[in-house]
Amino acid sequence: MTVLNDTTSTSLDNEKGEGVVPKNNTYHPGTTDSDYDEFTVQCPSHTTERKLMTRIDWHILPFVSIMYLLAFLDRVNIAxxxxxxxEADLHLEKNQYNTSLTIFFVPYIIFEIPSNILLKRFSPRVxxxxxxxxxxxxxxFQGLTQNYGGLLATRFFLGLFExxxxxxxxxxISxxxxxxxxxxxxxxFFSSTSLAGAFGGLLASAIGKLDGVRNYSGWxxxxxxxxxxxxTIAILFFFIFPLFPEQAKWLTEEERAYVKARLRADQGNNAAERKTTFRDVIAVMKDHRVWLGGFMYLGLIVPAYSYAFFAPTIIKTYNYSAxxxxxxxxxxWAASFAFSLIVAALSDWTRHxxxxxxxxxxITIAGFAVLLTIHTxxxxxxxxxxLVTIGTYGVLPIIVCWFQMNxxxxxxxSIxxxxQIGFGNLxxxxxxxxxxxxxxxxxxxGFAVCLAFVVVSIAASTLYLISIHIENRKRAKTVTNIGLTEHEKTEMGDLNPEFKYMY
Known part of the structure; x- marks a missing residue:
């Protein structure tokens, strides 16, 4: 994208392009970076794009990362x-521990879409x-439960609220x-799961030493x-958690208009003012690429949660103490954190x-293959x-970003x-x-099933790539200016013939 230098000032008009100056008066939402020369988005005169994006990073990323780190920690600390x-204290028998893990996902899957609709209506902060x-x-309450039924109840509501x-x-973020x-x-943001896994292990090893304090077991x-x-942190976040760009009070009017303009040049009008309805849900679910996105994520969630829930169980078989x-x-977990950031940096650098x-x-396939064959x-x-963790947790955020930003x-x-997250969490x-x-x-x-689902993710990702490549070629060969109004383009989103999918 071409950005005027920070000595250039302009009045950004929300109703007329939000600061986007089209080349030859032609507007193309959803462009790739190779097309950014078709636009000039003017940065507010008192700052630069780099400084503004740094401010945005500090207002967004620490909060969402801490929130999800704690969510993931509270989810998997049962391991x-x-x-x-x-298990001994609650007198769990046979597969009751596994059932207590399963019950978490029942509300977690069902209420994903309603939750995102309510998020938009009530704001992220609330x-x-x-x-x-x-x-x-x-x-x-999970720490105070006295029996199997109490564990099931707390795991169910944990899934509901998470x-x-x-x-x-x-x-x-998107x-x-x-x-x-x-x-x-x-x-x-996603690597906060790796930090939660690493932090959880360290924290558990320390907290476990409180065993017997006030007659409470370490668990x-x-x-x-x-x-x-x-x-405690949630109470603090109620006052300072970030909002959508349209609601951000820490940006000036000019900065908000600029942020909206640069996003519009990249993705088209986001229709922030538009309410999401059940009819929208039906329309989105008719898109075959949306289903592929679900399978892309599903294939990696199986090995991801297998490790998150059973890492101590697996490692314990190597004859280590608690x-x-x-x-x-x-x-x-630490290795997956580092690898994830390296892959992300390369992905953004190559814009691919x-x-x-x-x-x-x-790498993941190689890891499971070794685990299936070497036992001594x-x-x-x-x-x-x-290898299993870096391959799985390194790719998960790529798949989510690739699909959702398209x-x-x-x-x-929002839908x-x-x-993708709800279906994938099956x-x-x-x-x-x-x-x-x-x-x-x-x-x-366990290792064989994980390996099979990784192959499912590869297949779904390949089909998704083929689908968007065919669609981009078709749109490139057809006339995109077919007389659609801005409202119609907004309603279509990425189905707008002017939108270009990112590879």
């Missing part, structure tokens, strides 16, 4: 608690902070950044203290998503767990993003029953 006699406070509270965190934060610059932000303190932390098991669960969404999965060398098996408009993006249910105690120590079934 850490299991190492500190949770909706996400409120949900965060409630799942922090539920986490505390349902909006992931798609909601992704949705919020409404602030151009497609070419979004991946680093998406991956930094209870894990839930209670981490829940208190979440609820504390050593928690500590050994940290390095694979498809290769980075597919190629690194070869724990050093190699533990090292290969790093959806045009608030209504299509499509929620659908993989969470599958993952909860893959690593049963009866399958230890080799867990052949």
């Amino acid at each position: 850490n608690a299991r190492s500190f006699n949770l 909706w996400l902070s409120g949900c965060m406070f409630l799942f922090g509270l539920v986490s505390i 349902t909006g965190m992931f798609p909601g934060c992704f949705y919020l 409404m602030w950044y151009k497609r070419s610059e979004a991946q680093k932000r998406y991956s930094l 209870r303190w894990i839930f209670i203290l981490e829940g208190v932390l979440t609820a 504390i050593q098991t928690q500590l050994h669960s940290v390095p694979p 998503r498809a290769f980075f969404a597919i190629a690194p999965l070869a 060398n724990t050093t190699v098996e533990y090292a290969v767990l790093h 959806l045009g408009g608030h209504h299509r993006r 499509g993003s929620a659908w 993989g969470g249910i599958i993952a909860t029953y893959l690593f049963l105690d009866s399958d230890a120590p080799y867990f052949t079934k």
Whole structure:
């Protein structure tokens, strides 16, 4: 995109292009970076684009990252608690532990789309902070439960209140950044899951030493203290959590208009003022690419949650103590964090998503192949767990960013993003029953199913790439200016014939 230098000032008109000056009076929403020379977007005179984007980063990314770190921590810390006699204290039998993992995903999947619709109506600050406070509270109650029924109830409500965190934060990020610059932000946000995994292992190893304090087992303190932390930060976030660009009070009118203008040049009019309806849901679900996006995510969620929920279970078979098991669960998470940021930086630098969404999965496949064949060398098996995590968690944010940033408009993006996350999290249910105690120590079934689902993700991503390539070629060969009004273009979102999908 061509940006005038910071000595140039202009009056940005929201009703007439929001600061976008089309070349030859032709407007093309959804352009790729190679097309940015068709536009001149003028930055406010008192700042530069780089400085403004840095301010936006600091107002958005720390908040969403901390929120999702705590959400993921409260979701998977049950795996850490299991190492500190949770099953024995609650008298869990057979597969009851696995069922308690499964029940989380029932409301989590069902309420993804309604949550994103409510997010837009109530604002991210009110909706996400409120949900965060409630799942922090539920986490505390989880530490006080006395039996299997209580564990099921708290896990159900934990899933209900966490349902909006992931798609909601992704949705919020997507409404602030151009497609070419979004991946680093998406991956930094998503890598909070890796930090949560690493932090959770370290925290659990420390909190577990409180075993017996006030007659509470160590696993209870894990839930209670981490829940208190979440609820406390949620109260603070209710006053300072970021909003959509149209609502941001920390931007001047000129800055808000500029942010909206640069996004409009990249993605078209986002229709922030438009309400999302059930009819929109039906319309979005008729798009075959939306279904492919769901399968792209589903294929990786199975190995992702398998590791998140069962890493201590797997590592424990390498003959480590409870504390050593928690500590050994940290390095694979740290490796995935570093790898994810490297892949994201390369993806944004090359302005390309498809290769980075597919190629690194070869690492994941190699990791599972080794785990399926080598059972006598724990050093190699533990090292290969790093390959599984970096491949899986490195690609997940690429897939989400690639798919969601190719959806045009608030209504299509809010529904499509929620659908992808909701449908994909069916993989969470599958993952909860893959690593049963009866399958230890080799867990052949679990590793084989994870490998198969990685192949599903590769296939769906390849089909998605082929689909958008065919669509872009078709749109390039046809006349795009077919007399559509701006309202009609807004309603169509990325289905607008002027929109170009990003590879």
